Amino acid sequence: MKRLAILTSGGDCSGMNAAIRSAVRTALRMNIEVIGIRKGYLGLMKGDAINLDNKAVSGILHRGGTFLQSARSMEFKTPEGQQQAIEKLREMGVDGLIVMGGDGSLAGALALHRLGFPVVGIPASIDNDIPYTDMALGVDTALNNILYAVDCIKDTASSHARAFVIEVMGRNSGYLASISAIATGAEYALVPERDYDLSEICQQLRGRFAEGRDNAIIILAEGAGHAQDIANSIKDAIGFEVRVTVLGHYQRGGAPTVFDRLLASRFGKKATELLISGVSGVMVGLSCNSMLATPLEDVIKGEKQPQDEVLRMAEVLGI
Amino acid sequence: MKRLAILTSGGDCSGMNAAIRSAVRTALRMNIEVIGIRKGYLGLMKGDAINLDNKAVSGILHRGGTFLQSARSMEFKTPEGQQQAIEKLREMGVDGLIVMGGDGSLAGALALHRLGFPVVGIPASIDNDIPYTDMALGVDTALNNILYAVDCIKDTASSHARAFVIEVMGRNSGYLASISAIATGAEYALVPERDYDLSEICQQLRGRFAEGRDNAIIILAEGAGHAQDIANSIKDAIGFEVRVTVLGHYQRGGAPTVFDRLLASRFGKKATELLISGVSGVMVGLSCNSMLATPLEDVIKGEKQPQDEVLRMAEVLGI
């Protein structure tokens, strides 16, 4: 192996730059060149690439997002698009590819692997909805961003005896919502994995209001409802005034936490070592504090198990 | 003078607790008692108060919001309501009142003063729309909260070559929007004090996109339009994909900055000293780094001048 490529795809997250840096440094130590593909699979099909030497990845460890940029590409989902991608990789003299992103991005990696091109995936998705890794890249930073915002909102909620419905990311996964509910002492986490009963919630909140509690926080995963709808449904029934905040893209960015910088460094190093040693078609993951390689096939077919212990705990520690 | 009261009213902001602490410590040094009225004018009319000794204000300096809470009261706006408030104050043995809040709250303070009750006001409003003070309490903390969020959003914007419309507070004032635009290097600040031409903005952004710039940030004061409407108007004309984030109540809270803790300490001390020395019907303010007392009458009639230098600078440093 002489030359690797790395690309970031799908939604960006904090830690991607740290993982790129780690992959580059690991490869260079083994005298293997690295190029960075810009704008994900879209850029790959165009051969949009830059050389990544030690200097190119200096000063990026602490920066959010991905300096290689990301983009969507419908064309890459076609067999022709994938074939074209492989041709471009060969034209550029690339022997192996590291793909960093969420499940869509990893499905693309699997397609390239099936077409015979060596690929290793790195799970990066703030929703933490990728199976076969305890944590995906970017989750811990997103959680701490949410924490900071909710701690702020709680101050103002308490000052006005208000309830807040705070919407966080998570289309299919309540991970961010339930963990941040525990971490901020929120009263409820509404998640797509579990039904909830607004009338029961209203009754409990009314009780809380009657007791003289000065605030109530409901963390809502975006996949479990619309914040404003929920606010409208409960606003006349709970005593508290209700306000809504949708945290949005603020959750994605910012300097990565220690956990994400370390995870990124481990993922980048392991993915590079696997690829160089001849392994293809796997995703690196974190399992019991160790690096684990799982066939991309299993990752794509698999489903992340909701953390029942955590979901139950959110209930015990809440209201 | 034997006993002062203090209340917080209107929208809460960071630094209110620090100002309460400072007022209490200043009064106690002069052997004057202090009580805290809970829930603003609403609580005042009910005589809802707690004693504030040194211990009661210990450990609150760094906390956002107001532990005395705030609330709205329509009834207090009537002559009967105001008369009742004064009676309650007298019942509680209170000789003077400190009112902390925005222009509505200060208008209430003026009403009490006109009815003969000694009152001093402290300007607190994250919009920075109160005249006769360079800065109101809470503005600096709100600005730094906005900064943190926009720095995060810029990471993700750059990763996807996106434009973001970010809505900040400011119904009548573009202060937060224009200052945070300068501080974050945003391309535009859309403010209520100035007309803007979306078609011109689109043209400039298209140029920026064509040059290969990887993001564009528009900071919008809530009084200058709706973020989603603006996003819809420009989304097909600028090259960049467009996303929207409404920062909402997150802006209000959080541990106050040094500036707000210091300003709060100065406001609380000065208001207390003025009241004790027999002054009434004024608001304390910050003017050229000094404490200034201005008749509440002038404050209520006055209008905050937009900072033209700053608005112009936002343009020079932008696109």
Place this chain on the structure above:
Amino acid sequence: MKRLAILTSGGDCSGMNAAIRSAVRTALRMNIEVIGIRKGYLGLMKGDAINLDNKAVSGILHRGGTFLQSARSMEFKTPEGQQQAIEKLREMGVDGLIVMGGDGSLAGALALHRLGFPVVGIPASIDNDIPYTDMALGVDTALNNILYAVDCIKDTASSHARAFVIEVMGRNSGYLASISAIATGAEYALVPERDYDLSEICQQLRGRFAEGRDNAIIILAEGAGHAQDIANSIKDAIGFEVRVTVLGHYQRGGAPTVFDRLLASRFGKKATELLISGVSGVMVGLSCNSMLATPLEDVIKGEKQPQDEVLRMAEVLGI
């Protein structure tokens, strides 16, 4: 079981309050009372305790340190002291005790268990030197505090082409030093578990300086040398000017991160459930994302294994 007690002992850390809250809420749900012993074993021997109801633990989740306070006690290390502690617990009607702290504190817990008193331990120590738990409470917050400080120092180091020796906590453990070195992109982590060769380091740093690199960061665990001594040894040999910063107690405090709040919530809940179900003489721990109970005997005899993978990675990603 009718009444539990909880105490914090040894060096404080962020997350202790969150763990107390979780233990109290868990016990109250099962109709068991909780009292908080103040000032660790010292307070225990005096019966210095407060009642902990839901309200007592409200508003503490996000606060650093321990509101129950901690202290050292030589007397408790004697058989007489331990006997007295048990008598006090019985006087207060306590049927079980949760002890939170580092290895010294857990050794005290084991002593009480051997004397027949039901005890469960929670590992809390920013050094992460306690075996049978992947992470102790407070480590993640300490790491992120270090990260913030080192990111700041790197700015100034780069501005002056300086090397910095930054001393972090860790008398017997290089965990904080090595993880924070990876997370901040430091050139070296000097740890007690591994010998280092200053003349080799000097040679490498001289090379780095010659290449035109604008800074060099050495993270030193306190158990691996004195920062100023190391600075003196290298200052004339590396090209860079050298400066020293000892981060000190700043590392311990501050609002806990999401990770520490979640870990604290899990530890507090699990320790309470174990104690109530009749288990004694164990420490709860985090193992492969699950809660694990290990006999305190094994914990005290055991030794935390250094994370070789991590130590090696620090070398690869460094200079």
Place this chain on the structure above:
Amino acid sequence: MKRLAILTSGGDCSGMNAAIRSAVRTALRMNIEVIGIRKGYLGLMKGDAINLDNKAVSGILHRGGTFLQSARSMEFKTPEGQQQAIEKLREMGVDGLIVMGGDGSLAGALALHRLGFPVVGIPASIDNDIPYTDMALGVDTALNNILYAVDCIKDTASSHARAFVIEVMGRNSGYLASISAIATGAEYALVPERDYDLSEICQQLRGRFAEGRDNAIIILAEGAGHAQDIANSIKDAIGFEVRVTVLGHYQRGGAPTVFDRLLASRFGKKATELLISGVSGVMVGLSCNSMLATPLEDVIKGEKQPQDEVLRMAEVLGI
């Protein structure tokens, strides 16, 4: 005027990059080129410079330190050195120079002005010891860094009933110490401008300890004593255990606050406009929220007045 140069000198601070960016953008709008001198006067004498176009100053607004770097030069203090600097400037086709730094740096600027070279200065010094500006660049960020650290240390102090002596920067100025004491609720600020009586302090602290207060914080300006010496002097006399933290270079760096980014933007723009309009030998400053130009001669001869109101307030709000 066709080409400006800008350099940063002396101790770095947060906001320098933002000021460089603002100066460059302002000049480019007026079709004037800008070069950046690297490593202050040392680099100037060697002609070590880079071209600064819009792109060169993109993405630096939020970075601490100075990307142009800073350095000390004894040689520049000689007439020969200064002559050489002017020759280099002329060789590089430079018509005017912006110097950013503390009083030593501004004295150098004055020397060049006296030799006939057009120069404008920008005050940058976290000590806030430069006269004729209410605030120097970097002060607000340093204060907020101190705040964060002291808030953390207070958590651990309270957990162990300890007193802390925390040393902050300020060789000749107690500004950082006194403002941060007010902002953190510290009991004492020891500053070079005022004598202090350790025996009186001990007596008061002993009283505080006797009252059962759980911590005491003393903020010490480095020019007012050595932290460890003070700790040794009081440790047996106050009841509290005593610990020491020296915050060090951590104070200098980090992402600048809103205040510093705005101040930097104003300073950079104003300095550039003045130089282009033919003014030389002045320093820009902040006075009553406006930009003020003061002859460098007056700045160098002048002395910053200690803020008596603030120093007194620290006393009132303390113990």
